[in-house]
Amino acid sequence: MSSPGKTTTGDKPQQVVHGTTPKSPKRLARIAGVIYLLVAVFGGFAQGFLERKMYVAGDAAATTENLVANEGLVRLGVVSDLINEVLLVLLALTLYALLKHVHLAAARVMVALAVVAAGITALNVVFEFAGLQVATGAVDMSALGVDGSDAMVLLMLDTQHYGLLIAQIFFGLWLAPLGYLAYKSGWIPKPLALVLVVAAGCYVVAVLTAFLVPDLYLQISSYITIPCIIAEVWIAGYLLIVGVNTTKSGRAEPSLVGTLAAE
Numbered sequence: 076m077s078s079p080g081k082t083t084t085g086d087k088p089q090q091v092v093h094g095t096t097p098k099s100p101k102r103l104a105r106i107a108g109v110i111y112l113l114v115a116v117f118g119g120f121a122q123g124f125l126e127r128k129m130y131v132a133g134d135a136a137a138t139t140e141n142l143v144a145n146e147g148l149v150r151l152g153v154v155s156d157l158i159n160e161v162l163l164v165l166l167a168l169t170l171y172a173l174l175k176h177v178h179l180a181a182a183r184v185m186v187a188l189a190v191v192a193a194g195i196t197a198l199n200v201v202f203e204f205a206g207l208q209v210a211t212g213a214v215d216m217s218a219l220g221v222d223g224s225d226a227m228v229l230l231m232l233d234t235q236h237y238g239l240l241i242a243q244i245f246f247g248l249w250l251a252p253l254g255y256l257a258y259k260s261g262w263i264p265k266p267l268a269l270v271l272v273v274a275a276g277c278y279v280v281a282v283l284t285a286f287l288v289p290d291l292y293l294q295i296s297s298y299i300t301i302p303c304i305i306a307e308v309w310i311a312g313y314l315l316i317v318g319v320n321t322t323k324s325g326r327a328e329p330s331l332v333g334t335l336a337a338e
Contacts (some may be wrong), residue, residue, distance in 0.1 A: 085229035099316035100262065103173040108315025110166040115311060122239060126203075130232045135225035140233055142210035150206050158198045158331070160193035166251065174256040179336035181252040188249035192242050199238035206231030240282050247278020250306065257310075262319035267309050274306035 129149060131137040142149055167189035175182040206228045208214045215223040252270030257263035281299045285292040 100147045100321055102172060104262075104318040107166060107169040107173060107261070108311055108313070108318075109187065110162055110169060110313035111307075112164045112315060114159055114166055115307070117155045117162060121152045121156035121159055125149065126236065126239070129203075130236055132233075133229075135229035138206075139141075139210045139225045139228045142207050146207065146211055149203070153204050153207075156203075157197055160197040162266050163189055163193045163246075170256075174253075174260055177256045177260045181255055185249055185256065188245045188252070192245035192249060195242035195245065196239060197203060199242065201316075202231045202235040202238065206235070243278055244282050247275045247282070247303070249275075250278070251275035253310075254317060260319075262318075262321060263310075263313065267313060269296045269305075270302060271310060272305040273315035274303040277302045324329050328335070 125148065127142045129138065129145065129152075131141065167186045171182045171186050174185075191306060205214075206233035209216050209224060209231065210228045216227055219227065251272045254268045254275065257271060258265055279298050281292065284295065285301075
């Protein structure tokens with residue numbers, strides 16, 4: 076009977092090693108790069124372009140008018156957002172497979188944060204779609220009158236807007252363990268790894284400022300997101316074009332590397 080951690084072929088025990096580096100790191104990295112690019116495309120359309128085009132803070136009539144005039148675009152944005160969140164989870168899992176040998180716990184935290192961010196964002200798409208339903212009359216709100224109906228539309232999109240800000244905390248934080256893993260792996264340029272950690276902090280500061288000091292947020296939002304854009308464009312481009320530099324390899328955590336179990 077074989078001991079845990081071993082398999083036997085005849086009388087020769089064979090070691091089962093956990094936490095080893097992946098067999099095709101460059102291939103995994105390039106797959107992650109492709110997925111990251113798709114996340115940028117779908118997320119950029121749904122959140123970077125469409126939400127800003129439809130949502131007019133404090134103006135219920137204008138927001139409703141935008142939704143009615145662009146119904147097909149909004150529906151496309153809802154689908155794009157949902158696809159984007161699936162891609163984000165797949166991206167995190169691919170990076171987990173690539174970097175888990177560096178530090179298993181950090182890799183798990185990275186995936187968990189990405190999944191939470193994806194879940195919150197996907198849930199908030201419901202409010203965007205509900206706002207569209209009210210704006211187009213698919214849901215009868217005539218009892219509230221035109222002003223009341225418009226106010227309901229604005230409330231739905233307000234909820235989505237602030238819900239996306241909450242998701243941004245987790246979307247930002249997942250870059251911190253990613254930066255740590257990238258730094259320790261030795262496969263990704265250390266400046267890039269450090270920028271990822273800085274970007275994580277900028278995302279969190281932006282969200283806290285938006286809720287605590289909204290006037291200040293309006294003044295700094297264009298600047299505080301610069302490190303975030305640089306970090307994500309850089310990591311996506313590096314993974315897609317270079318893959319990883321496997322000529323340098325960081326040490327895996329000793330506790331994560333399997334050893335022969337005692338017979």
